[in-house]
Amino acid sequence: MFIQYLNLEQQSALYDFSKKLIAVDGHIDERETLLLETIVAQCSDSVDFDRAFELVELSSLLTENAPKMAFLIELVGLGYADQSLAESESKFLEHVAESIGVELPRLEELKDWVQRQIALVTEAQTFLEK
Numbered sequence: 001m002f003i004q005y006l007n008l009e010q011q012s013a014l015y016d017f018s019k020k021l022i023a024v025d026g027h028i029d030e031r032e033t034l035l036l037e038t039i040v041a042q043c044s045d046s047v048d049f050d051r052a053f054e055l056v057e058l059s060s061l062l063t064e065n066a067p068k069m070a071f072l073i074e075l076v077g078l079g080y081a082d083q084s085l086a087e088s089e090s091k092f093l094e095h096v097a098e099s100i101g102v103e104l105p106r107l108e109e110l111k112d113w114v115q116r117q118i119a120l121v122t123e124a125q126t127f128l129e130k
Contacts, residue, residue: 006071058099
């Protein structure tokens with residue numbers, strides 16, 4: 001949804017950290033895989049999907065607010081793809097946020113926002129079914 005705020009290298013990092021996030025709880029849900037595919041579809045054709053990133057690299061890669069927020073929103077959305085955020089996923093997101101200089105209260109705001117968006121999409125689906 002916000003991938004257009006990320007340059008090619010940031011998109012590569014998003015893909016790599018998305019794979020890490022969905023694996024961190026030891027269970028990869030089909031909905032997580034589908035959302036990862038959606039992220040890939042939204043990325044530029046020139047993105048290097050084979051590149052691996054270390055957490056310490058993110059601080060120099062994500063220096064401006066808009067890319068930081070876009071990166072986190074995408075990861076948080078992926079974390080909630082299976083309708084719940086496991087403790088290990090939450091800790092992973094906290095480490096990412098801290099590494100890019102985003103305070104934990106801001107991360108909590110992003111989590112709340114993502115949950116509200118999920119609720120709105122679920123509500124819209126009921127309209128479509130009526």
